[in-house]
Amino acid sequence: MNVHCFTDYNPTILEKMIEPFNVPESFDEYQSVFKQEDGASIGLYHDFQVSSVFQPIFSPAHSRVIGYEGLIRGRNRQGDAISPATIFNKPKSLKESLYLDRLSRLLHVSNFSKNYSGQAYLFLNFSPKAILIANEMQLSTFTKDMVEYYGIKPEQVVIEILESAISDDSALIEVVEQYRACGFQIAIDDFGAGESNIDRIWKLSPNIIKLDRSLISNTSNNQRAKRLLPSLVNFIHQIGGLVLLEGIETKEEAMIAVDSDVDLVQGFVFAKPQAKFQESCTDNGLFKYLSATLHNEEAVSSHKQLCWLSAKAGDFSDEVKRATQGSLSPEILNNNDALRWYILDGNGRQIEENYDTKVIGQSSAEASYNPMKFAKNADWSRRPYYRRSMRYPGELQISGPYFSIPDSGFCITFSLAKKSGSETRVYCCDFKWQDNEAGHSHLISGSMGPW
Numbered sequence: 269m270n271v272h273c274f275t276d277y278n279p280t281i282l283e284k285m286i287e288p289f290n291v292p293e294s295f296d297e298y299q300s301v302f303k304q305e306d307g308a309s310i311g312l313y314h315d316f317q318v319s320s321v322f323q324p325i326f327s328p329a330h331s332r333v334i335g336y337e338g339l340i341r342g343r344n345r346q347g348d349a350i351s352p353a354t355i356f357n358k359p360k361s362l363k364e365s366l367y368l369d370r371l372s373r374l375l376h377v378s379n380f381s382k383n384y385s386g387q388a389y390l391f392l393n394f395s396p397k398a399i400l401i402a403n404e405m406q407l408s409t410f411t412k413d414m415v416e417y418y419g420i421k422p423e424q425v426v427i428e429i430l431e432s433a434i435s436d437d438s439a440l441i442e443v444v445e446q447y448r449a450c451g452f453q454i455a456i457d458d459f460g461a462g463e464s465n466i467d468r469i470w471k472l473s474p475n476i477i478k479l480d481r482s483l484i485s486n487t488s489n490n491q492r493a494k495r496l497l498p499s500l501v502n503f504i505h506q507i508g509g510l511v512l513l514e515g516i517e518t519k520e521e522a523m524i525a526v527d528s529d530v531d532l533v534q535g536f537v538f539a540k541p542q543a544k545f546q547e548s549c550t551d552n553g554l555f556k557y558l559s560a561t562l563h564n565e566e567a568v569s570s571h572k573q574l575c576w577l578s579a580k581a582g583d584f585s586d587e588v589k590r591a592t593q594g595s596l597s598p599e600i601l602n603n604n605d606a607l608r609w610y611i612l613d614g615n616g617r618q619i620e621e622n623y624d625t626k627v628i629g630q631s632s633a634e635a636s637y638n639p640m641k642f643a644k645n646a647d648w649s650r651r652p653y654y655r656r657s658m659r660y661p662g663e664l665q666i667s668g669p670y671f672s673i674p675d676s677g678f679c680i681t682f683s684l685a686k687k688s689g690s691e692t693r694v695y696c697c698d699f700k701w702q703d704n705e706a707g708h709s710h711l712i713s714g715s716m717g718p719w
Contacts, residue, residue, distance in 0.1 A: 481515025616649025
């Protein structure tokens with residue numbers, strides 16, 4: 269390909285490089301800086317040739333491509349590759365930024381419409397500067413007219429917005445609502461990096477939230493980050509958004525992403541950006557490998573978890589049987605994993621102080637001063653283990669792992685509702701929970717039946 273031949277372009281483009289920089293109003297003017305090579309459109313911007321590549325976005329559940337992100341690649345007059353950052357740092361004014369932003373999107377849409385006939389979304393990045401100036405110039409219909417000009421429905425296009433780079437909330441919300449009204453899907457890009465604002469997620473209600481690569485790269489050597497990721501995914505699901513995790517580069521990261529229940533994945537381990545539309549993973553068996561590996565790990569973890577839970581449930585059940593008239597013996601506290609015993613009344617109020625034990629690894633200073641450990645009359649009626657115990661009296665209940673207030677760590681709770689005369693008592697025992705000892709933190713609340 270003759271990458272450094274600039275004579276095929278319409279010379280009127282040279283006029284566009286002179287200040288004041290005018291933003292063309294017609295698609296024909298933009299296409300005057302296009303030429304065709306190998307069935308693809310290539311554009312000219314200053315002394316750079318710019319072209320499109322498309323990186324596939326996969327659904328792990330479907331094991332197939334559901335979209336492509338359009339990305340710019342460039343070369344100089346000598347044919348040497350230049351970085352996208354070099355290209356996008358070239359504009360000297362807001363209007364020129366808008367021109368370049370639109371030129372790149374026009375290039376992606378043109379190549380997508382000509383060379384892809386399947387069912388997939390087209391993801392388009394929008395420059396924050398371009399978003400603001402387009403809002404001021406009231407030119408929000410440009411993108412809608414552009415995609416329809418090329419025979420693409422707005423519903424097929426996902427607009428990616430880097431919200432952390434825009435400080436003007438009202439302008440950002442206005443632009444998002446304009447694009448949504450045109451039928452476009454909205455994605456927030458690089459969430460979790462820089463100054464991402466959770467409050468804006470509520471206000472913008474995006475269809476998709478793209479999690480920054482830093483969130484997955486930290487999970488390989490940081491247990492807290494690994495535990496946070498599924499919670500963050502669940503949070504986004506609760507507010508009605510799909511989760512796309514980008515920048516996945518290894519099989520280990522891919523496994524963590526899939527295990528965290530993300531909806532969409534993107535990264536070099538699946539497929540690299542290229543001019544051709546790649547419809548399968550670079551490793552065709554990757555999704556089967558991930559599924560099989562996760563199933564095997566879950567089977568091993570579940571067996572280990574069941575053995576651990578059964579032993580603790582037996583200890584707990586034996587102690588409840590010894591309980592009479594609401595009093596307990598401290599024998600179970602000899603168990604290294606037991607943290608505390610406590611009894612709730614039928615309304616979820618704690619009757620007495622905890623039958624406590626020192627938390628392993630806790631210093632004497634921490635053990636001697638902890639106001640949160642005094643829990644008599646505390647109201648635990650909103651805790652799932654209490655609600656389940658009252659719903660299924662006589663059946664031993666097990667909670668999922670949760671953050672323990674007195675210990676500032678994770679625990680699980682065994683609970684059992686029993687009649688004490690005419691009143692109901694809910695007997696509870698918290699056990700220390702550690703991922704590396706008892707398996708994954710995916711244990712959910714449930715009943716272990718009559719014990």
